[in-house]
Amino acid sequence: MACKTQGVQFNGTKEQEAALKEAIALLKDTKGSLMPIMQKAQEIYGYLPIEVQTMISDETGIPLEKIYGVATFYAQFALQPKGKYQISVCLGTACYVKGSGDIFHKLEEILGITNGECTPDGKFSLDSCRCVGACGLAPVMMVNGDVYGRLTTNDIHDILAKYE
């Protein structure tokens, strides 16, 4: 089976590890502390790769699978880091009926990644989102702070090229 551990190389530092271990030591004897520990870990690392989840498992004795189950249940947890350029495509109703699904698929195709993932070079990450409040410009996507509206699939190449 394919293991979802490929992708961006994990570059955790000793300082991050120490900070996580300190947070775990503080929280782990409290009932229901898994979520706060995971939130803290995401705050420290920006995402929860297998290396980080394993540290949480080893320190708390909570099975890795349980941590992974929580991480994949809640949208707030990310398994992949965000890219230098974070792309979000609105899949809200107005954008969707205007074809944002096609925009999203085009991005998946070009970047070779899917929802929630990051390209191996760490440049682009792709997320779907719900309504950015610019329905008049539908379909809409954002790259970091920049909003692009009234898109067609033909526009995607040129937009990405701006960030190469």
Place this chain on the structure above:
Amino acid sequence: MENITIKINGMDVSAPAGSTILEAARLAHVEIPTLCFLKDMNEIAACRICTVEINGGKLAASCVYPINPGMEVWTNTPKLRDYRKKTLQLILSNHDRSCLSCVRSGNCELQTLCKELGVDVDDYYDGAKTPSTPDESAAHMVRDNSKCILCRRCSAVCEKVQGIGVIGPNERGFATIIGSAFDMGLGETSCVSCGQCIAVCPTGALYEKSSIDEVAAAIADRSKHVIIQTAPAVRAALGEEFGYSIGTNVEGQMVAALRRLGFDKVFDTNFSADLTIMEEAHEFIDRVQNGGVLPMITSCSPGWIKYCEHYFPDMTENLSSCKSPQQMFGAIAKSYYAEKMGLKPEDIVSVSVMPCTAKKFEIGRDDQDANGSPDVDYSMTTRELARMIKQAGIRFTELPDEEFDTPLGLGTGAAVIFGATGGVMEAALRTAVETLTGEELERPDFADVRGTEGIKEATYRVGDMDVNVAVASGLGNARELLNRVKSGEANYHFIEIMGCPGGCVNGGGQPQQPGFVHNTTDIRALRAKVLYDEDAAKTIRKSHENPAIKELYETYLGEPGSEKAHHLLHTTYVKRRVNEI
């Protein structure tokens, strides 16, 4: 506790306060269908099959809803039957319905419910299906999520009973899927191969890797001498596959069936269980007298061994170096027996029937091939044997009782109780006490270590020493016991640990019983009674009095613990981690 009176289907029913509707209904012999529910283990109201109407129409899951005074419950209205049927149809809409070729066809709980509740259209809600690929990475089993109904019984037994938790629900909503962290295969995790998940799975989503075809091919190969050994717990449960009630001893008919399947010799793991006691009792006495590592812990259960390696790697020195009875049998079959029969080890195909799935992992471990080829070539579960018997068209219930072949078919009462928690300890004590004192025990019974409790303790006078012993079954209990040992809170000399709760009789390879039976019957105690009854009825009840074992030592091995015995009958362990990345 005080009782509360409620009305169920118009009848007055009195049940203890705090009972669930399901429990109260059972007291009144009103059965409510269940699917995900397993008492004390999986009480999560996930499947909604047990839904009832309360107080005039409100729907509630009876497995978790507590009774209140004056409550009115209806369990079988047209509205409920329709609701349950729709629930089943929704489950079926995301289920691979290739039932005819499914390993569970005929004893699938989903299939049974669909029949009982009259599901006439099975594709009513068909649409998208959650994508999945079967996981075949583990040595002992396959996980096929296309047959999974997300009842979570498997993850409950894995996490709550065994304390392992290598499988569980991942993702959310329609994408929810049972799996391991980061979609790892089970074989890449710290799964110990106990198979308890298979034992509680209601459908064909979890099943052992079958060796039936390989064994049948070996039997058909005339150039091979195919021998089979059967573990003690198999005779206590195999009958369930053929309609006998739980707790029926089918040893004689099992032997007859194996002969009719074409095995050249039908032997008994009881023989090598006695041999294990000889080696293990010797090792224990040696450790006590010569300052070896204590407590010594038994090593018969391969699920327990793998657990110890992953979760208590600092205690592998406490494990007895004895191979398990399965492996000792194979090593003797391909050496002593081969020589006796004028066969080469490679001409023998050594097959076992075990109540266990971890035995499939064990046969492939390092240092389990004393004669240059695997001690055991194929290890089958009790369920596989039943399937093999059915495939051959053998009418099991009509078979006569037959006897095991000699010499590797001879076992004592001490050996047969290996299949129940506490049995190995009792068998070892029988031999250790008599060896050390030189006197015969008046009654060879050590009742304190019997019974299905998870952890048992006792102190026995062995020679001039008080020996503290403990027995644990189920890995959650094992962890608790070992933590007590590590903290210094408890001080034992000898510990028996079995991976499955109740010991081998409740092993992961035993016949599957539906949730209803799990919830209302003490399966472990009924099967264990078979073994203790057989022990009590035996004339020879101590391993060191087994004439075949005596002869083996006199003519071949020398003494227990001899160099030859060490080469053939002892093994080594590795240190693993819980999370290896």
